[in-house]
Every structure is written in structure tokens, then in C-alpha cells.
Amino acid sequence: MKKILIITLTGLLLAACSDENNNSDVEENNQTTTDTSTDNEEASEEKKIYQIGETAVITSDMYDFDYEVTVDNFELTKEVDGIKIEEFLTGAREEHRFAVVDVTIKNISDESYVPHEMFSANFATEDQLGGEVSNDEFFTEGDKELQPDQEVKGRLVYTTRVDEADTFILKYEFTSDEETHFELPNPES
Template structure:
């Protein structure tokens, strides 16, 4: 065998070995990249699953979270109320109070207290305005509370906005509650009292000087 032919064969063998080595390195790199990608996807899926589970857990926890009773609220403050067997949750804001003579209604007093309130549904389900816990008004420092005049007596009364209809989550409605009550120096207005069966109550305090 000639010397040149032997050199050529050696060169071919070296080139073949080099190409085989490069091919193995490329295959290994691709395999590693595929493995890393699969591991990252698995981690992302795990993180997403944990986030969903965490969010669902928080929703359940928030729904079951106990909200403390509130007292000593002032005109303009919002109180959170949880009532009914369905545990409807809503914010009640006492906007203003004024005395008014209502000729269409003849009960015990000639002057009525009209309490303007905004109800905001902060629940995750709609409910009817009729399902709102009936508020009460009384002289502060006593255990006496008067319920509002029934809406059936107010249908034909001008200037009285009755709270009615369905309230969707996130929506709010503003209206009036009318009370047949004497004039006192100080009042308490409440959605629920310690004698009522209610999950969470809210109570406001104000003086007759704050009544418009």
C-alpha cells in the first residue's frame, strides 16, 4: 500500500470520528434542552395549579370569614351587614336623616324621621332588596328600637324613594326608610341589634342636631 493512500485512509478515519463526536454532542445538547423545557413546563403547571388552588381556598376562606359587629358609626360611614340564612353580605351607608310631615300617613306621630341609606351588594350572589335586614331607629342610651313604616303605606308618598328590586354583585341602590318616632336628643340606627338573629350587625349614632 502506498504511503499517500495510507495517509488518506487515516484522514478519513479522523474525519469520521470527529463527525460522530459532533453528532453525539448535538444529540446530547438537544436532549438536555428538551429535558430542561419539560421540567420548566412541569414547574409552570405546578405553580399555576397552586395559584388556582390558593385562589379557590381564599374565596372559601373569605366567604366563611367572620365579620365583627360594628357600633359607634357616624353619619356618612359604611357598615358591613351579614344577614339571612343565605348570609347575604352588603355595605350600608347612612347618608342623612331629616324630619318630615307626611299627610298621607296617619300613625302615632305627625312628624316622621326619614333615613336615607345606600345599600351596596359586596356578596358574590344577587339578592332582592326585600331580603335586606329591616333596620331600626331608637333613642340612644336605651334598648328601644322602632322598625320602619311598611312600604305598602309609602307607595303613594311623594319624595320617598323605596329601596326595591334585585341588587347584583357590585351594584348599589339608594333609598329611604321612614320611622314613626318621637324627637330625642340622640339616636341610634341599626341593621340588627343584640336581640336579633343576625350574623353581623352595624349601628350608627347621631344627635338631633345632625338631623336635617
């Protein structure tokens, strides 16, 4: 009887020690998971996010100068400057649209530059990593030299589908530490 009691108590002690080790492993795993999600949140918080009407001060990662961008308006349309989406996009369907982003770019650096030569903006859905570059033929103002303290207004034009996303993202300085986003709610969703 004493042997059975000792074996039973020994088994219970081993089981208790085993549970303690498993619990600490679970706690360690939970801590790791928590740390990872915190890291992901911090990484997404590092990206500067703006809304329509807000002005972002952005530093060119490649050329190390500052510029301002304000998204003045965003629309999805079937025609830009008299060009219909069916004429511009081969195989366009009913859901295809031009995504038109009206922007104001201001040179706040000490040097003049041509905006199209110095930076671009990618247009993407929320879950898309890169996105597409604008069709510069619609924003010819971006091909002209911009003097210090001057600004230029124009339209960035992309193609998309009206049903592609509830919110689109305009990205400046993509994949750099200065990556800056503008959230563009889908006006047709």
C-alpha cells in the first residue's frame, strides 16, 4: 500500500512539474506572439498616413530634399480629358475606371527640380504591396521645373476596377523609411 501511495504521489509530482513546464512554454510562446504583433503594429505605425485634404511633408529618400503633397480630390471616372476608358484600356469592361487623384505638390527645398524626374506615386489597394505608377501623359505639369517655394497642381491618373477595393492607397517614397500613404475611399462603394 505504501509503494502504491509513493508511486501515485511521485506520478502526481511529475505530472505537476510537467504541467508547470508546459505552462511556462505556453507563456513563452504567447509572449513571442505578442511581441511579434507589437512589432507589426509599430512597423505599420511608422508609415505616415494622410487623408484627402491633408498636407504631407515628405523627404525624398534618394535625393534628400523635402517636398509637400496635398491630395485635393479623388474620383473614379470613365473619361479623362476627353479620353474614354474604352479607348485607353484595351479590353476595358463595365467595371473599369480611371482613378483620378488631384494633387498639389510644393517645392519646399532650396533647389529647383522636375517632379516627374525626382519622385512618383504608386496607386494600390490596401492589401497590395506595390501598386502602379501614374500615366504621366495626364499630368504634363509634372514635367516642368519647379522652383523653390512654388507649387504645381495636376492630376495623377491610373486605371482600376470600381469593385477592386473599398479604400485605395496613394504611396510616395515607396519602400523607403519615408514611405507616406494617402487613404482614398472608393467613392463608388
